[in-house]
Amino acid sequence: MPRHLLRSLLLLLPLLLLPPPAAPGSLARRSPAALPWSRRLGTRGPAGSPGRRPAPTDAPSLRVSEPGGARGAGVCKSRPLDLVFIIDSSRSVRPLEFTKVKTFVSQIIDTLDIGEADTRVAVVNYASTVKIEFNLQAYSDKQSLKQAVARITPLSTGTMSGLAIQTAMDEVYTVEAGARGSNSNIPKVAIIVTDGRPQDQVNEVAARARASGIELYAVGVDRADMESLKMMASEPLDDHIFYVETYGVIEKLSSRFQETFCAVDACVLGTHQCQHVCISDGEGKHHCECSQGYALNADKKTCSAVDKCALNTHGCEHICVNDRPGSYHCECYEGYTLNEDRKTCSAQDKCASGTHGCQHICVSDGAGSHHCECYEGYTLNEDKKTCSVHNKCALGTHGCQHICVSDGAESYHCDCHPGYTLNEDKKTCSATQEVRRLISTADACGCEVTLAFQEKVSSYLQRLNTKLDNILKKLQVNEYGQVHR
Structure with a gap:
């Protein structure tokens, strides 16, 4: 064999012995105990955290769905957030890989409801230095946000993760920069993306950030240090740490964050089990109510009739009166009497019944109607019932001889x-x-x-x-x- 071919074979031999690369789109963990299972979030927990929902039954597997696949429009609405992306752009992140990070950020923005009253987004870019690309109040629509993300360029060497978190805490999560105050109950959430080991004291800075009410998610790529991710992320770590082998598959985590920030509407999904009416309370919560004339049972889902009159199935011509839950009787308006069917009513003669209220004379007008008149020498008062003397001479009681x-x-x-x-x-x-x-x-x-x-x-x-x-x-x-x- 020629010597130059033998030399080439010796050079290629180590590559031939390497294990096959992971399939495109696959996700891996560094160790079975090190990587998380992402769970969805529900209502706010302590210190401004959005809280948690129960984990899926198949938690041990790490499955990633395509964006928009599991949640349809109108079923999943993102909760309002003050969301800050803290992205590593050190020299270890190659230009094509940094483009993948920006695509990942844009895809998450696509899954959110962006606006002044909804989710606000900021981006902090860091390496050995830190740059606030734009604040929370800078853009209020998706298109402008994604265009601003596309214009971001890498910085330099170094991985100052602690400095980046501190900068976000001091300069981005402020009312002046567009963050909403604590009275608004809007969660403060930060997503840190890195592929290396922090070169500063990230542990203490991250602890202060979490104590101030910022919920930290750590996304590790390739050479990211797992212990550092644990130092940065909020508890529970299984819900706040994500890891992918390469930047080539980081985009697929966007669907996981969509589920994380999604408030599932059980009323729209039809999983509420309410017998009558399902009312959405926001952030994935709902409660059951009953139709008019019914009351909610102790199970808070089914209903029992309590007011048959309100159901409008009573058949009373005039008035329906409830006697007890589920029972009623009919009555008539004044001037009418209840017929033998106990439902319909007939007009009565008030003059004949003596219930007219006239002081002198009652004149029946028919169909249950009447009017009052007075004796000669008297006039009808404004109440149309009583009379006042008009001419005492005409009464014949004057006594004049x-x-x-x-x-x-x-x-x-x-x-x-x-x-x-x-x-x-x-x-x-x-x-x-x-x-x-x-x-x-x-x-x-x-x-x-x-x-x-x-x-x-x-x-x-x-x-x-x-x-x-x-x-x-x-x-x-x-x-x-x-x-x-």
Whole structure:
């Protein structure tokens, strides 16, 4: 064999003896105890942590689904976050690999609801130095965010992970930089991506960050030091540490973070088990409610009828009255009576039943309707039921011996016929002295006297009639004998 071919074979022999590379897209762990199983998150836990949901039953395996595969639109809505990516761009991260990191960040952004009131995103780039690429308040839409991520360039040598976390804590998670205050209950989350070992005291810095309420996720790639990932990540570590063999498959972790930040809507999924109504409370929570007329049972899922009237299946024509849970009876509006079927109603005659409330007279108008009227000399008050005196002379209870004169609604006085005067009682009348003299019978036996008396009386009566006619012209006498001036 020629010497140059033998030399080439010797050079290639170590490569031929290497184990086959991992299949594209595969994920691996450094050791069985070192790498995590990612679990989904639910409501906030202590110190601002979003908390945890129960782990899947197949936790030992490390399966990664494609983005958007498991959660459909409307079923999974991301919770609002103040999210900061802290990415390693030291010299060990080659340009093509750094592009993969930026794609990973953009894919996570795609799974989130971005906006002022939703999730805000910032990026901290680090190597031996730290650079804040943009703050939380810089962009409020996905397109602008992804364009800003695409413009990020690597820095230099070194892996100052502790300095990067400290910078994020001091300069990014501030209200001035766009972070929301503690009263907002918006979780503060940081995702650290690195392929090396920190060159500073990351343990103490990460501890302070976690104590301040920042939830730390550590993503290790290739040569990343597992102990350092554990120092940085929040508890439980199994939920906050991710590892992949190469940058070539880091993009597939985006679907895992989608599930991590996803609030699953059980009402939309149909897994709520509510008998009647499922109400979404946000962040994956829900509660059951019942339709009108039903009450929620002790199991908080099923319902029992408590108000049959509210169900509108009672059949009452007018009013449904609940007697006890599940029982009722029908009643009618005022002026109606319940028919024999105990459901329908018929109009009643209130005037006949004596329930009209009229003080004087009740007049039936038919179909259960009526109105009130008053006796002569009275007027109907504003309540349309009671009456007030209008003319006491017309009532005939005035007590005047001769003439009653009305002075107004409730006032009157007595008067006497001509030739009579009103007595002190203001009611009775007495003849005048002239009349008494004329009717004296002292000389009644003499004819001449009698004739003279008769002539004199006739003349006097004629004068009286003339005087009476004049008085009557001044007075108005109605058909009831009522006298008005």
